[in-house]
Amino acid sequence: xxxVTQMEGPVxxxxxxxxxxxxxxTATGYPSLFWYVQYPGExxxxxxxxxxxxxxxxxxxxxxxxxxxxxxxxxxxxxxxVSDSAVYFCALGGxxxxxxxxxxxxxxxxxxx
Amino acid sequence: GAxxxxxxxxxxxxxxxxxxxxxxxxxxxxxxxxxYRQFPKQSxxxxxxxxxxxxxxxxxxxxxxxxxxNHASLTLSTLTVTSAHPEDSSxxxxxxxxxxxxxxxxxxxxxxxxxxx
Numbered sequence: 001x002x003x004v005t006q007m008e009g010p011v012x013x014x015x016x017x018x019x020x021x022x023x024x025x026t027a028t029g030y031p032s033l034f035w036y037v038q039y040p041g042e043x044x045x046x047x048x049x050x051x052x053x054x055x056x057x058x059x060x061x062x063x064x065x066x067x068x069x070x071x072x073x074x075x076x077x078x079x080x081x082v083s084d085s086a087v088y089f090c091a092l093g094g095x096x097x098x099x100x101x102x103x104x105x106x107x108x109x110x111x112x113x
Numbered sequence: 114g115a116x117x118x119x120x121x122x123x124x125x126x127x128x129x130x131x132x133x134x135x136x137x138x139x140x141x142x143x144x145x146x147x148x149y150r151q152f153p154k155q156s157x158x159x160x161x162x163x164x165x166x167x168x169x170x171x172x173x174x175x176x177x178x179x180x181x182x183n184h185a186s187l188t189l190s191t192l193t194v195t196s197a198h199p200e201d202s203s204x205x206x207x208x209x210x211x212x213x214x215x216x217x218x219x220x221x222x223x224x225x226x227x228x229x230x
Contacts, residue, residue, distance in 0.1 A: 044221040103156045
């Protein structure tokens, strides 16, 4: 079935370091791909999305490119800040009329000053 | 835009009582709302999909008689945890979908933390 695999955390970085969080997916059709961020004690916020192959989603310095050939949607940021500390979820959706989202397990990011 | 609210944000109740959680899309109409449950340090588990004016579709293993979902309007869905027990303690998150270009995007509420004593 459809699934999302994320790299296990926690990922610990120093401020201004480069961030990559890997995400790969398995899907029978042509999903849309999403990154959501969850700050402590809060719900999820949509960070960025891409709806077709080679699309690049970007927001707040974060980027991810929909790579159909490698079935990946890795999240990157050139210079992380302490305020980026959160849990990041990769998800796929748009597979059928139910518009369900399938989430990865989440990756916790801790940025140290 | 695309703001989803939940009420209450925190609730503590005694075992055996029922708790109602509201989910509202504040600035858009949502034909579909979703209810998730999240355990500490884990991912979201979809409980049910709620369509306005029709019965909710529950995921496998979710008791429909225990988790009652009502989607009364295009901006409001409610989840009622009936006869709550300590094992129902969790973080409940709703989302509302909005049609944007190709496909839909889900926007999430801030969550409701339920503690059953």
